[in-house]
Amino acid sequence: MAKPKKTPRPKAITPKGFRDYFGTEVTERKAMLDQIAAVYHLYGFEALETSAVETVEALGKFLPDVDRPNVGVFAWQEEPEAEKPGDWLALRYDMTAPLARVAAQYRNELPSPYRRYAMGPVWRNEKPGPGRFRQFYQCDADTVGAPSVAADAEICAMLSDTLEAVGIPRGDYIIRVNNRKVLDGVLEAAGLPDTEEFSDVRGIVLRTIDKHDKFGDEGVMALLTEGRKDESGDFTKGAGLATTQVELILGFVNGRQVDNDATIARLGALVEGAQTGIDGVDELRQIANLLAGQGYGPDRIVIDPAVVRGLGYYTGPVYEAELTFKIEDEKGRVRDFGSVAGGGRYDDLVKRFTGQEVPATGMSIGVDRLLAALTAKGRMGATAQGPVVVTVMDRDRMNDYMAMVTELRQAGIRAEVYLGNPKNFGNQLKYADKRMSPVAIIQGGDEEAKGVVQIKDLILGTKLAENASLEEWKDRPNQFEVPRGEMVAKVREIIEGYS
């Protein structure tokens, strides 16, 4: 065996912007993803797991967060082979780019339409910040090859079912639907047609109105005309549009009416004469009808022109799921929880590879956001019960202690024997405490001779320590003796009493 070299010790640290997940952090996320996958499966979606690594060429430059210029990928170059420079490889930054690659690569084998879901980590090489990590989970569902807006309606219905399946009750969320074509019609009407000349300013408009809920009408007006000074005094240069242009755009953003029919009528009026816009309004009407026909009423899904989505690649319907219950933010201000999922139609991503237009639509759930929401609702983050701990009073009798845990496990009870140094018994109980064990088993020589074990009810013990006078506990001992043969039954009784 190689001897350790006399080099300085390596630092035991997670790389900057990465983190570790322990115990229930892993299992609760997994349980939520399992619930989501069950809904997707019911809707006919198939699992797809691509590798974490893609060629940089295949990933393309479709990084979602256009607002954050320092966002990038983690990339490296392969070793050169036969004097050809190696390919550049990178970790995927989302699930959509790999799907577009798969849809192109396997276009002759996959069913069309292809409904697929994908869950897993993605990586972004960006400056880490509080709560912002460089590896995080996404959970996507997309339909490739379905031109009809029925596919978009289906995704919205599935998103609604998914939120309820994981435990967000109806009334605590709303799915808002818009259409980029309508926005295109409005921009055209505002003198900003979809041509190379106006490409940049249209991008700015898009990103600004995506933040409408943050800036308000006034802020958007300032940002799109002369510029805006924020609370800290920083000035953001304006986009230089005329007030009348921005008024038209704001009229669109604020176009939501009392019900979907009224909203659609209002949007129709706004895009009058612009064919793309008219098509977009018609699509929204179809989506609203399909959803209403399946019982997804305005308590769950509404047409709302305020939804824009930051991504450049959307070409039709866009949708966003927002949680409407209140939470306190880090500064103690009460606000809506906000967006946890979103998506839309992107008909050009597969075309990058094949040259042929392939319609596609899909959504991505922000896994960490949704988990945080469920924790805020008290549906996650409960203290999980640890295993029963069989303590070691006599290290020569390890066989007996292991027999106890084996019996407990065979009865389906999570259990372990203490495997540290057994000399200090206090350490064993401290360990059981740290493990959140409900019960500790103790058997020294005396107990063995009498054919009994001591059962220590650790949850009751904690309660007694906290408030020993409480009526309901005062007559219950938190440690007692039972015949060895009754150990499993007694432990089960205690555990079931607390679960």
Add this chain to the structure above:
Amino acid sequence: MAKPKKTPRPKAITPKGFRDYFGTEVTERKAMLDQIAAVYHLYGFEALETSAVETVEALGKFLPDVDRPNVGVFAWQEEPEAEKPGDWLALRYDMTAPLARVAAQYRNELPSPYRRYAMGPVWRNEKPGPGRFRQFYQCDADTVGAPSVAADAEICAMLSDTLEAVGIPRGDYIIRVNNRKVLDGVLEAAGLPDTEEFSDVRGIVLRTIDKHDKFGDEGVMALLTEGRKDESGDFTKGAGLATTQVELILGFVNGRQVDNDATIARLGALVEGAQTGIDGVDELRQIANLLAGQGYGPDRIVIDPAVVRGLGYYTGPVYEAELTFKIEDEKGRVRDFGSVAGGGRYDDLVKRFTGQEVPATGMSIGVDRLLAALTAKGRMGATAQGPVVVTVMDRDRMNDYMAMVTELRQAGIRAEVYLGNPKNFGNQLKYADKRMSPVAIIQGGDEEAKGVVQIKDLILGTKLAENASLEEWKDRPNQFEVPRGEMVAKVREIIEGYS
């Protein structure tokens, strides 16, 4: 929106050595990992998910496959910050190195002993080959901070339970246990003590006898003395040991006797006078006793000195699970399926970081190997039933078709409406076929007027097409009409008949 540039189209390909997993490839692996996690959990192990990315410094040079010098990591350098060069980061190549880092980093917070399991992909930058990928799954369980061999015995028992839980019946596997200390004692007795001088030759001996089942006694003797010419005529230089030295080593490798007691006695004789070896034999005796005491007899776990494990870092007990049923290899030769999991005690890995010795032991399951074994046993890889497909006869009635799938889903039946271009009805049935749909629903204008739907039993249809004369099917129509209100019940009846 940015316009697509006139650059050449990217290639839609998976990078070399990577692959995509579709549908049941994903869900069957997941189901197996869930079964494994349930056993680990029952044993008191806690989930840990570290990020895919570690600092190269933390990973260290502990790549498992010492035989393959071109094995490496995927690594890249962070951007420099404040004139300091950026850290080198890399994708993890196994689950053990990140565990050692975590055990050191959180040593004050984690319970001790710390039992953890980890499942997920690992990455190796090696030359891809047939069936060898650069990203693959591992599934590990380790106990950190438990000096007692009871921890090793527990891992072996858990491995046995795990194999049975996923569907490998008792008798189809064997877990073989050895101890590096015994091997050390034998090497010492053979004049190869654990000193810097003999470090290289000991490494060669280790890797050679790890391949004893491939080379046989003669091959090992040749490789460790003068060298060996293989079937193709290639000559491998020998390690230059004397025949008597190798005989001692081979006596150890072949030391397994009729039962554990006899094997232990034989090993005791071989290491006589070498304290490390004596300690090792004593540990094996304890492990055998603990396992026998819990009912894990020689039909499941045996002491076998032929198990060496390739890894340099093991310091005590090593263990390997082998599947003993026969399969045909790619050349049509019948052979044992072979190893699917293994591990051992490594007391020095955490010490790299902290300077303090932290005992640890654990195992890794080769997820793909185990899945392949289950497929070979017919427990995986069955054709999964697809969703019910509701066809679209009239695109203006999408609302009705979507109402049908909604009803089916609400009854828990996986279903989807055809979302491609509905013009060619034949394409819709071909799609249902590709989706492995058990049933297609058809409702044109006539059926709608009559208040009925057509149900097409696609599985029966396939059977009839294959062999229409079979008695049991000849009177069953594979397409028939039912009242719209009975659709869900009838579909359920058909699906349940086939599952």
